[in-house]
Amino acid sequence: MGCQSPFDQIVERRHTQCVKWDAAAEVFGSGQEDLLPMWVADMDFLPPEAVVKAVTARAKHGVYGYEIKPASLNAAIIDWLKTRHGWAIDPSWLLYSPGVVSGLATAILALTEPGDSVVIQSPVYPPFFSTASENDRIVVENKLCEANGRYTMDLVDLEEIFRAGAKVLILCSPHNPVGRVWSREELLALGELVVKYGVTVLSDEIWADLTFSSQKHIPLASLSPEIADRVMTFMAPSKTFNLAGLYLSDVIIPNQDMRDKFANQVQRLGNGHSNVFAPIAAETAYREGQAWLDALLTYLEGNLEYVKAELAKITSKIKVVWPEGTFVLWLDCRDLDIPPEELNQFFVQKAGLALNDGVMFGSAGAGYQRMNIGCPRSVLEEAMARLAKALEDYK
Numbered sequence: 191m192g193c194q195s196p197f198d199q200i201v202e203r204r205h206t207q208c209v210k211w212d213a214a215a216e217v218f219g220s221g222q223e224d225l226l227p228m229w230v231a232d233m234d235f236l237p238p239e240a241v242v243k244a245v246t247a248r249a250k251h252g253v254y255g256y257e258i259k260p261a262s263l264n265a266a267i268i269d270w271l272k273t274r275h276g277w278a279i280d281p282s283w284l285l286y287s288p289g290v291v292s293g294l295a296t297a298i299l300a301l302t303e304p305g306d307s308v309v310i311q312s313p314v315y316p317p318f319f320s321t322a323s324e325n326d327r328i329v330v331e332n333k334l335c336e337a338n339g340r341y342t343m344d345l346v347d348l349e350e351i352f353r354a355g356a357k358v359l360i361l362c363s364p365h366n367p368v369g370r371v372w373s374r375e376e377l378l379a380l381g382e383l384v385v386k387y388g389v390t391v392l393s394d395e396i397w398a399d400l401t402f403s404s405q406k407h408i409p410l411a412s413l414s415p416e417i418a419d420r421v422m423t424f425m426a427p428s429k430t431f432n433l434a435g436l437y438l439s440d441v442i443i444p445n446q447d448m449r450d451k452f453a454n455q456v457q458r459l460g461n462g463h464s465n466v467f468a469p470i471a472a473e474t475a476y477r478e479g480q481a482w483l484d485a486l487l488t489y490l491e492g493n494l495e496y497v498k499a500e501l502a503k504i505t506s507k508i509k510v511v512w513p514e515g516t517f518v519l520w521l522d523c524r525d526l527d528i529p530p531e532e533l534n535q536f537f538v539q540k541a542g543l544a545l546n547d548g549v550m551f552g553s554a555g556a557g558y559q560r561m562n563i564g565c566p567r568s569v570l571e572e573a574m575a576r577l578a579k580a581l582e583d584y585k
């Protein structure tokens with residue numbers, strides 16, 4: 191049978207120095223050669239063909255000196271934000287950072303002092319904890335509320351935290367790992383608190399472009415000028431077009447004082463450059479990747495439906511927290527009779543599946559696992575077969 195979709199194509203990633211495949215055996219310590227890696231959040235797909243062509247042409251040139259970010263890249267990003275997210279930004283607001291995580295760390299250093307509180311909404315992407323704590327800031331958890339497999343923000347608790355003096359919140363929007371695409375009402379309520387208490391939001395919107403059909407991502411800073419004045423937004427082509435290893439992200443800061451502080455901190459750290467390939471890849475992706483992205487989203491939604499249906503056949507004890515976006519699934523495994531501290535190794539040892547352990551995302555993640563579905567359907571079929579067998583043997 192031929193390939194149904196370009197995303198069905200298996201691209202061999204082993205021995206390309208990629209974390210997901212080449213570091214799995216070491217990280218999960220299983221000694222298994224055939225672990226299926228469903229952890230690190232990049233995808234096993236080729237990016238848009240135009241991107242590969244543009245990067246290849248640049249590679250063939252052969253001289254890899256210092257790069258600039260051309261005005262045409264700024265224009266491509268500004269146009270993308272306008273057409274894809276309905277957000278018109280002033281060109282002066284746009285800065286760059288190698289990665290989103292390095293951008294968050296830069297912002298924390300620029301805006302806070304050691305001992306200051308940084309609020310995060312857990313369970314959440316682990317570097318939100320570490321960028322704050324490793325820079326001697328205090329992590330304050332505003333835990334998300336979960337009911338019937340759906341997560342919401344606890345704004346009552348958040349207001350108490352703000353009232354007690356916290357000045358920075360790292361928002362994950364859309365949220366990794368719980369898959370929420372925050373609604374306008376939720377973001378407006380959050381924005382109201384932020385303005386009321388003079389809090390700065392580092393809004394990590396790296397997943398902005400990866401939302402499913404019924405959902406629309408709303409940039410927090412697009413809601414009103416008052417809210418925009420309190421927000422630094424971090425976006426990137428990295429998740430969207432599978433370019434994470436190139437390291438280039440977009441930082442949008444409407445408030446001039448905050449923008450100057452961020453730019454000065456970049457200077458202090460000396461991390462203002464990317465590599466020669468990233469600007470070319472980003473500009474090409476933003477200019478020519480629209481149709482590829484639409485097809486990707488359809489494929490990912492198919493993957494999601496597939497896993498949900500298969501899991502329901504295999505067991506009623508693993509529940510998919512239905513994501514509104516992202517390509518990671520948050521699996522509620524609390525009904526399996528496996529202690530949370532043994533859960534990840536069950537998947538690794540018994541099923542040969544390398545998933546992220548839920549507790550990495552905070553204590554509220556105990557009993558959960560995160561599964562990356564950014565891969566060809568046939569890989570998911572193999573994963574489901576392995577899981578079915580492991581659960582059968584476990585009975």
Ligand SMILES: Cc1ncc(COP(=O)(O)O)c(C=O)c1O
Pocket residue numbers: 231288289290291292315362366394396426428434439
């Ligand atoms: C919420 C979030 N922010 C940032 C990143 C990584 O960003 P970068 O690789 O650009 O540092 C990820 C990757 O999974 C993520 O999920």
